[in-house]
């Protein structure tokens with residue numbers, strides 16, 4: 080794009096209903112958010128266990144500032160790897176039941192670091208069509224050949240694996256898909272990886288803390304272990320803080336420590352964040368009511384979603400998509416809910432494939448059953464009939480925009 084095109088390109092986004100604008104939230108995260116002096120009942124965040132504003136991690140961070148200050152000062156390989164980072168990595172490995180863990184600044188950076196460490200030119204990445212943008216970008220960055228398979232389609236994946244004569248192969252998948260909330264068939268994917276000698280990189284951004292015994296994640300949920308698995312957990316979602324980690328066999332992690340450029344060439348995360356994460360893991364393990372309560376909310380929301388006329392089906396995770404198709408319709412629904420004091424984000428391409436714009440309802444242990452009930456009672460008054468008749472489904476230019484998936 081040339082400088083002279085910027086204004087016109089922004090205008091195109093706007094006309095296609097694809098312009099994004101941010102809301103400025105006052106105060107802490109939680110089921111109620113303050114924006115422009117109004118309070119909204121919010122179903123926006125990935126703070127699935129309600130830990131983003133929990134006092135224990137906040138206190139741990141304050142205490143750690145006393146001991147470590149705020150900044151790490153250097154990359155981990157130089158002098159930024161502190162005692163508290165070391166403790167966090169040991170704790171994360173134990174938590175997910177894998178031999179060793181490596182702490183990354185973010186999930187995005189973990190994926191960008193891990194994939195190019197393991198594969199390169201001459202190799203192949205097999206990537207689910209609905210994988211998170213960070214896995215897609217990581218696959219591209221690796222310079223391996225990228226082979227996209229239809230969403231959760233194990234047979235299509237097997238065909239591609241069988242036909243591949245690449246040197247090394249890597250299957251990359253979200254464990255819980257971030258915009259649909261459905262679970263990848265991990266046992267079958269692992270079986271294929273074993274049969275065709277491939278790595279399995281599992282991005283558990285939305286399963287860590289939520290699924291499996293004590294919230295230990297998707298591998299525990301499915302009862303999987305394998306030396307081929309590289310597990311990626313993120314710590315800004317259910318863990319309520321910030322950051323991410325990769326976990327695997329010790330020698331695999333050692334290789335990633337030596338090779339991941341997003342680990343080597345970036346400042347280590349502030350030590351108080353690592354301290355907050357240790358406290359957050361304590362809370363996940365001790366306040367088990369959070370997961371039980373979340374599970375009850377998921378069940379209720381799933382039932383209510385299935386009663387609404389929409390594409391897609393309810394999910395077993397905290398993410399319940401209400402797929403409406405059209406970008407403008409999704410935005411209109413979001414706006415109408417806002418008029419009722421409820422905030423559910425409209426998700427449009429390129430975050431989701433063209434023609435599958437949706438409201439992404441995400442639940443948190445901070446919500447009450449009454450909160451969920453209020454959301455669905457309001458949705459029932461808005462959808463499908465009143466909104467669809469006022470705003471007929473269009474197949475406008477917005478739906479044809481090819482996003483950077």
Ligand SMILES: *Cc1c(COP(=O)(O)O)cnc(C)c1O
Pocket residue numbers: 184185186187188211213253257282284285313314315322323
């Ligand atoms: C959020 C998310 C990431 C990125 O994690 P951050 O720590 O927020 O950078 C990676 N993968 C998936 C599936 C995600 O949903």
